Amino acid sequence: MKTRSQTTPKPLKTVALAPRPDSPKRRPRPMPKPAGKGDPRAPKKPPTAFFYFMEDFRKTYKQENPSVKSMREIGKACGEKWNTMSFEEKVKYYDIATEKRAEFEKAMIEYNKKKESGEMSEESD
DNA sequence: CGTGTGATTGTTGAT
DNA sequence: ATCAACAATCACACG
Known part of the structure; x- marks a missing residue:
């Protein structure tokens, strides 16, 4: 259970785990959700092919290391290898991701319907 | 005890 | 068309 209300702001980042010379944060995350605003029923994004590859890669990586x-x-290792992987090899992961996307897309449709159905909080006040 | 952060790329919704 | 944010993972640090 996430006590999002009680979560510490966490200004300190103990990044002493890995000595990174300098990696610019590509994804500046603004902050956790401020408050209920957003899409409560918005279907979460399915894992990308990269993640599926990572699942397999993780096991292998742990075995090797x-x-x-x-x-x-x-x-990083995943991304690096991912770029070296042949398309055909990646295709198999893409294929999985593609199926998930199909489900996700369907969920999105229902999500839109629900939105229209009862939750139209977009009124001009 | 709990949760945020770190990096990877892909994917998708929104503008 | 382009941006931005989020998807899992897992150890670790901080309050």
Whole structure:
């Protein structure tokens, strides 16, 4: 349970885990959701092909590098290898992601319907 | 005890 | 067409 109301602002970032020379934050996250504003029924994005590849890669990576703590390294390793992967090899992950997208798309349709159905809070006041 | 942060790319909704 | 934010993962640090 996330006590989002009680969550500490967390101004400090203990990034002493990995000695990164300088990695510019590509994704400046503004902040966690301020308050209920947003799409409560908005279907979450399905994992991309990259993530599916990561699932498999993670296991392999741990086998090859059992001493590796985890994470960010894998992420980088994944991305690097991902770029070296042949399209045909990636296709198999794309295929999975594609199916998920299909479901996601359907969910999005219903989501839109629900929005129209009862939640039209967009009134000019 | 709990949760945010870190990086990877892809995907998709919104403008 | 372009932007921006979010999708999982997992150890660790901080209050």
